[in-house]
Amino acid sequence: TAITITEQPVCVSVPVGYSFTLRCRAQGRTSLQYQWFCQYQSDCRLIPGATNQDLPIIAEQTQLYTCRVNDLHRNAIFSDWVKVEVHQCVARGLPPRLWQGEPVIVLNPREQRVEVGQPLQLQCAAMGVPAPSYQWYRNGNLLEQQKRKKLWITHTKLSDSGTYLCCASNSHGEHWTNAVDIHIGRGEILPPAEHVQLFHLVFVSATGKIALLVGNNRYQHHPNLMAPVRDVFELSRLLEHLGFQVVSLLD
Numbered sequence: 001t002a003i004t005i006t007e008q009p010v011c012v013s014v015p016v017g018y019s020f021t022l023r024c025r026a027q028g029r030t031s032l033q034y035q036w037f038c039q040y041q042s043d044c045r046l047i048p049g050a051t052n053q054d055l056p057i058i059a060e061q062t063q064l065y066t067c068r069v070n071d072l073h074r075n076a077i078f079s080d081w082v083k084v085e086v087h088q089c090v091a092r093g094l095p096p097r098l099w100q101g102e103p104v105i106v107l108n109p110r111e112q113r114v115e116v117g118q119p120l121q122l123q124c125a126a127m128g129v130p131a132p133s134y135q136w137y138r139n140g141n142l143l144e145q146q147k148r149k150k151l152w153i154t155h156t157k158l159s160d161s162g163t164y165l166c167c168a169s170n171s172h173g174e175h176w177t178n179a180v181d182i183h184i185g186r187g188e189i190l191p192p193a194e195h196v197q198l199f200h201l202v203f204v205s206a207t208g209k210i211a212l213l214v215g216n217n218r219y220q221h222h223p224n225l226m227a228p229v230r231d232v233f234e235l236s237r238l239l240e241h242l243g244f245q246v247v248s249l250l251d
Contacts, residue, residue: 101129
């Protein structure tokens with residue numbers, strides 16, 4: 001209680017060579033002293049000369065950082081550990097100088113065909129300051145448990161088939177990955193023509209109320225919309241309450 005951290009450092013996700021500053025602020029009964037530490041793999045070490053509230057960094061490799069704050073009575077407290085994620089595959093100098101830290105997608109998920117019962121892993125990654133949080137969607141529906149860069153399903157089911165994409169967001173905004181189709185099947189997967197015939201058969205014979213929702217986000221001659229996937233998700237919930245069978249498609 002003698003020392004209170006009033007501003008914690010935040011995790012960031014940046015390209016190699018990018019310059020930024022980690023910040024830590026604290027209050028105490030006496031004057032305070034700061035000391036930053038970093039950890040790479042299992043090696044934790046003091047950073048020589050890093051005794052200010054702000055720690056300037058030029059991103060070279062992914063590391064963890066923390067700041068120790070102590071007073072004149074030998075009371076001490078550590079800040080949260082924060083991750084500085086460095087993307088080596090991003091060209092030096094990107095993103096542009098006017099970048100304010102909004103999410104920038106650097107890895108999109110890929111289309112896959114998986115047999116029933118086999119594992120499914122989808123990956124995405126984004127830069128951002130602060131580091132983005134992630135949320136996965138299937139067919140426009142939010143997947144509440146899938147909030148990491150990697151979506152992992154241990155044993156797939158037929159119902160796991162669909163169109164997947166991920167939203168990366170931070171305090172500056174949000175950005176969406178490309179939408180990808182995931183095909184889950186038993187043995188040999190139907191060729192495209194048979195898919196079309198099956199789709200036609202199901203919907204021609206349907207007798208209930210059916211709503212088809214299409215959320216388009218990628219336009220050739222128009223800026224991306226703010227949140228078409230979220231709109232489809234909210235609208236699908238409303239229509240389901242009204243007794244509709246909802247089919248959601250993206251892009």
